[in-house]
Amino acid sequence: MRIILAAAAVVMLAALAFAAPWLQFVLTLAIAKGFAALGVAVLLRAGLISIGHAMFFAASAYGAAFLARAGINDLGLLLILSVLVSALIGAIAGSFLVRYRAIFFAMLNLAVSMVFYALCAKLYGVTGGTDGLPVPIPAVFGIVFAEPVFKSILFYLSLTLMVLVGLAVHRYLDSPLGHALSAVHSNEIRLEYLGIPVWAVLLIAYTISAALAGLGGSIAGFAIGRVVPDFAFWTASGHLVLIAVLGGIGGVPGAFIGALFLELLHSAAVTVTDAWNMFVGITLIVVIMFMPQGIYGLFERKEAQSS
Amino acid sequence: MSRPILEAKNLRVAFNGVKAADGASIAIHDGEFLAIIGPNGSGKTTLLNICTGYIRPISGSVLLDGNDITRMSPRAIARRGVARAFQIPQLFSAQRVIDNMMLALAAKDGLWTVIRPLETAERRDEAKALLELVGLDGDTDRISSTLPEGHRKLLDIAVALALKPRLLLLDEPTSGVSALERFPLMEALMSALRQRRITALFVEHDMDVVARYASRVLVWNAGNIMAEGRPDEVFGNAQVRERVVGVA
Secondary structure (H helix, E strand, O other), X not given: OHHHHHHHHHHHHHHHHHHOOOHHHHHHHHHHHHHHHHHHHHHHOOOOOXXXXXXXXXXXXXXXXXXXXXXXXXXXXXXXXXXXXXXXXXXXXXXXXXXXXXXXXXXXXHHHHHHHHHHHHHOHHHHOHHHOEEOOOOEEOOEOOOHXXXXXXXXXXXXHHHHHHHHHHHHHHHOHHHHHHHHHHHOHHHHHHOOOOHHHHHHHHHHHHHHHHHHHHHHHHHHHOEEOHHHHOHHHHHHHHHHHHHHOOOOOHHHHHHHHHHHHHHHHHOOOOOOHHHHHHHHHHHHHHHOOOHHHHHHHHHHHHHO | OOOOOEEEEEEEEEEOOEEEEEEEEEEEOOOOEEEEEOOOOOOHHHHHHHHOOOOOOOEEEEEXXXXXXXXXXXXXXXXXXXXXXXXXXXXXXXOEHHHHHHHHHHHHHOOOOOOOOOOOHHHHHHHXXXXXXXXXXXXXXXXXXXXXXXXXXXXXXXXXXXXXXXXEEEXXXXXXXXXXXXXXXXXXXXXXXXXOOOEEEEEOOOHHHHHHHOOEEEEEEOOEEEEEEOHHHHHOOHHHHHHHHOOO
């Protein structure tokens, strides 16, 4: 049942973007943020809240900009290399961050991301300062398309990646390693006595989560055509946590549902009022009070009731 | 007698001046079911903590198969075939009973696969067989935090057994288990230990259980060994009867 619903949602998104091409940009950004929120959700399974994952989102987008400047001009290659950049930074930062828990983990992630933000904003000669860097339109299989065509290709590629990467993350979370990650939240002592290295389990999860945030960041960079330090600002990290909680961490689709919901809500609310944040705030209150498992939790509950 | 599987030599540990081990030495040999008895607070659990790397002694050493493991982590010792069941069950409370078991089985098989799911038919069957052994086959899909305390205790033991250890350390295996379930549990446990050739050391307060199942008894008092021997010898010791059995 869940698979049919997910497949229907993907087909609907593809059809929606085809029927209303102006929505492609919003949907591409939503999927990009969904990837980053999925990274946050992976860590939430272990009870770890990162308020710094926008750093990886930005690092990957900056990586794409630097690589493009260095002469790499293929979309696939740029995506892979920029994700590797964020994964590498994730592995380095994670090697000491995963030793901490609770508020210390959250605050240290915030601190590291703000150092990164400050570097991006102040190293004008390298990063372009607050003006940021352009992320030029790359070639796709050797062909350089006009901007509208490229944006369509980027959307459908993002949609495809959402399905493929989503399945891979689902597989990881369902594997012994993924279950060990959830078990960290329950009982670290028992994990150690099972001979499982908690540190390694968390470092792998942290690196995967950084790579996911990076994938989102590079897609966002290509969609917007520019990367600025605000990509890494702490409010952007908070936004990712918001999406993860709103969508629900019970399954991979939660992060994408949360991101799509929030982006569409934002797009609709800004046409009505400047105080769109109020709508978002009220929505979050409603979700936390009445849907503690997030929006995705509703689907899970319905499925449990029908089985 | 064969060479000991586990030896603890001249252990010294103190907490705020209270001696939990004061130069004591113990050894457990292949095939034994060694019981450690003693008054509350005498340092029995501390001894298990030292042997599994959770606490490091001030001085002394712990040898596993003759190799020094005193400074090793619980994880490293577990990987050398020493499993532990706790006085307060240590479970993955938010997960199902069967998932607790399958994760333990996966830890033994090798955790580092992201291709295969945790739940395989083979692993599920093995987990179910162990749950049946301890009488939890009716609880496989329950969330472990919803189990009654006695059943949580049984699950903790089953998880330790899932590691297929050579040496099993049990901290009060029958505490929290109802009087009716106590002896059936011990029978099942003994049967599993014999079948799988697992040597075991258990801390216990129920003297009937100790008298019936232990192959050797060691009386721990104020960080020292007060008496040691077969159950009938130890329980025949007037000092033990007065100071330990009477208060246990």
